[in-house]
Amino acid sequence: MAAAPETTVPETTVPDSTGPDTTGPEAAGAGAPAPGGSPLLSVRDLAVAFRTRDGEVPAVREVSFDLARGEILGLVGESGSGKSTMLTALMRMLPRNAAITSGRVSFDGVELTALRENGMRRLRGDRIGLIPQRPMTSLSPATPVGRQLRWHLDGLDEDGRLRELLAGVGLGAVLDRLDGYPFEFSGGQLQRLLIAVAALGKRPDLLLADEPTTTLDATVQAQVLRLLLELRDRMGLAMVFVTHDLGVISQVSDRIGVMYAGRLVEIAPAGALFDAPRHPYTRALLEAIPGRRRRGEPLKAIPGTVAGANRLPGCPFAPRCAAVVDRCHEENPEVREVGESLVRCHRAEEDR
Amino acid sequence: MSAVRAEDLRKHYRIRSGRGGDRVVHAVDGVSFEVPAGRTLAIIGESGCGKSTIARMLVRLTEPTGGRILVHGRDGVDRRAIQLVSQNPWSALNRRKSIRHALEQPLAVHGLHPGRAARAARVRELLGLVGLDEAYLDRRPGGVSGGELQRVTVARALAVEPKVLVLDEPTASLDVSVKALLVNLLLDLKQRLGLSYVLITHEIDIARHLADDVAVMYLGRFVETGEAERVFDAPRHPYTRALLAAVPAPGREPAEPLPGEVPSAVAPPPGCRFHTRCPLALDACARAVPALEPVADGRLLACLRADEPPSPR
Numbered sequence A: 001m002a003a004a005p006e007t008t009v010p011e012t013t014v015p016d017s018t019g020p021d022t023t024g025p026e027a028a029g030a031g032a033p034a035p036g037g038s039p040l041l042s043v044r045d046l047a048v049a050f051r052t053r054d055g056e057v058p059a060v061r062e063v064s065f066d067l068a069r070g071e072i073l074g075l076v077g078e079s080g081s082g083k084s085t086m087l088t089a090l091m092r093m094l095p096r097n098a099a100i101t102s103g104r105v106s107f108d109g110v111e112l113t114a115l116r117e118n119g120m121r122r123l124r125g126d127r128i129g130l131i132p133q134r135p136m137t138s139l140s141p142a143t144p145v146g147r148q149l150r151w152h153l154d155g156l157d158e159d160g161r162l163r164e165l166l167a168g169v170g171l172g173a174v175l176d177r178l179d180g181y182p183f184e185f186s187g188g189q190l191q192r193l194l195i196a197v198a199a200l201g202k203r204p205d206l207l208l209a210d211e212p213t214t215t216l217d218a219t220v221q222a223q224v225l226r227l228l229l230e231l232r233d234r235m236g237l238a239m240v241f242v243t244h245d246l247g248v249i250s251q252v253s254d255r256i257g258v259m260y261a262g263r264l265v266e267i268a269p270a271g272a273l274f275d276a277p278r279h280p281y282t283r284a285l286l287e288a289i290p291g292r293r294r295r296g297e298p299l300k301a302i303p304g305t306v307a308g309a310n311r312l313p314g315c316p317f318a319p320r321c322a323a324v325v326d327r328c329h330e331e332n333p334e335v336r337e338v339g340e341s342l343v344r345c346h347r348a349e350e351d352r
Numbered sequence B: 001m002s003a004v005r006a007e008d009l010r011k012h013y014r015i016r017s018g019r020g021g022d023r024v025v026h027a028v029d030g031v032s033f034e035v036p037a038g039r040t041l042a043i044i045g046e047s048g049c050g051k052s053t054i055a056r057m058l059v060r061l062t063e064p065t066g067g068r069i070l071v072h073g074r075d076g077v078d079r080r081a082i083q084l085v086s087q088n089p090w091s092a093l094n095r096r097k098s099i100r101h102a103l104e105q106p107l108a109v110h111g112l113h114p115g116r117a118a119r120a121a122r123v124r125e126l127l128g129l130v131g132l133d134e135a136y137l138d139r140r141p142g143g144v145s146g147g148e149l150q151r152v153t154v155a156r157a158l159a160v161e162p163k164v165l166v167l168d169e170p171t172a173s174l175d176v177s178v179k180a181l182l183v184n185l186l187l188d189l190k191q192r193l194g195l196s197y198v199l200i201t202h203e204i205d206i207a208r209h210l211a212d213d214v215a216v217m218y219l220g221r222f223v224e225t226g227e228a229e230r231v232f233d234a235p236r237h238p239y240t241r242a243l244l245a246a247v248p249a250p251g252r253e254p255a256e257p258l259p260g261e262v263p264s265a266v267a268p269p270p271g272c273r274f275h276t277r278c279p280l281a282l283d284a285c286a287r288a289v290p291a292l293e294p295v296a297d298g299r300l301l302a303c304l305r306a307d308e309p310p311s312p313r
């Protein structure tokens, strides 16, 4: 088991250049290696659990993947499948009742699970940015928005820079309203303010974006997505991008990871995932979108719920799976490599 | 008789300002529409263009600055006839109170189903309507998922037997499968209870799936309204076209975003409010305000170039 965040390990300094690949030889097979070169981010067997009244509840289990510089990994999956928990674990910003219970996370050669809090704080400020899932709750309601922006962007207090940041996310129109309080802005406007802070403020190398565009309409969303893609192209920004919108994920991602009950059940290049989804959950997901049905017809939802899947001995998707066989109830499927995809399903290789 | 009728609805927010005096945000600026009984009107448009303000005015959470709202022909406030299902189920419910409390409260406020047994029976019935079992009654909002919580808010809105539901982004941030379940629930309830919906959403595919009619809004005004199928299949207003073209879909190349940005609602552009970003704008568009007027197929369009043949998308 790897060191929990609290353990005292001599603080590692953050190298400016690409650090040596410290992930070890087993890295290649287990995870999903990022294409080409040593990865910027490498996650191995990550597990996160919540302490609750009913004991320890796993929220993320056995998650491994690599992310290259300039790569965008899209993450989709059932609500409660652990996407947000994983992002906050990578940032080491988990709520008090949660902890990383095993696994390693290396960012540019630095082992994050072993880093002291003040080292982590420096990384968070300068090199890893997070766009949280609920922008409303991460702004203080009683302080004018402009003042909060300046807190986050300390050292960047010239007005010209602020203007540039806001224009970058299509928000030039609120420049004359920055003395207003958060409730005076729409959800989409607040979300863009936070995108500007996280993506543009400190120019990070890695951006963890948790549903950054869910409250935006299509034209503004297109503008924000273009901005993020430009940052990737210009500055090699790497991203983990969580969304429930399959259209969005198909447009921004190089690879897509699908989560179910805390596990990464499929990870594949974006095209392959849509053309040849391997995992039965991925298939069910693609069938549930409205575009595939006539207007007013019932949509094809996935039967049952994810409840209790964490405690099952076999495959967590078995109770809802259209392809389930006896073995699925007994044995948790290991990662299998099928074509360009990594899939956790006993029947992944079969053509169905 | 129409379920809802809004006439020249306006909402201007005055913002206190240190320097340069007060400023006025023109959130909604003269919007009229009608929802025939049993139909669904979707209102779509730019983030922050005033959609949620319309929702709040319809249920009288916000007083209009001008205009009238008639619910089933009646002016004046009838809080039972029209109910809101809001965007964020977490903030809509009291975190410290059980789901049973959330469902009983509107019954108590309106004096419906008096007596403990009758009230408990109604609460069970409401849960049944939205497909949840009684095990949820003693949980608190923090202990259930977003999709389940959104069902609870729908059940709560239905408690007082409204005729109209105003759905403000009901499916935003739900996962794909839960979204599908909620869409199915809304279709089913509308049929069974004969409801009318005003659906406010930025999810075009959801609007497309649920709406009979659609209104497209830009900076406080409607720019195009009509039968949903026609508008979605052949959008006419340049803003509607840009909006629909920007919807990302698997296997479709990202569209060229609109140039420029949404102008300030404090100082909306003169003339057509869209002229600063419109690919078809002429000089006249910066001066004359285009009225929302009928065109051939029954839709209404606010564009000086409405006569241009619609370009194929």
Ligand SMILES: Nc1ncnc2c1ncn2[C@@H]1O[C@H](COP(=O)(O)OP(=O)(O)OP(=O)(O)O)[C@@H](O)[C@H]1O
Pocket: A050, A052, A058, A059, A077, A078, A079, A080, A081, A082, A083, A084, A085, A086, A095, A097, A133, B146, B175
């Ligand atoms: N503060 C908490 N205390 C206890 N359990 C929690 C807490 N926050 C989250 N969980 C649980 O951890 C698991 C993962 O939740 P998480 O929020 O990471 O999911 P998600 O994939 O981001 O979902 P969504 O798509 O709804 O945002 C869920 O089972 C959830 O109920």
Ligand code: SF4
Pocket: A279, A280, A281, A315, A316, A317, A318, A319, A321, A322, A323, A324, A325, A328, A333, A344, A345, A346, A347, A348
């Ligand atoms: S392992 Fe079995 S139950 Fe799990 S997804 Fe594959 S077929 Fe379905």
Ligand SMILES: [Mg+2]
Pocket: A083, A084, A085, A133, A210
């Ligand atoms: Mg989340």
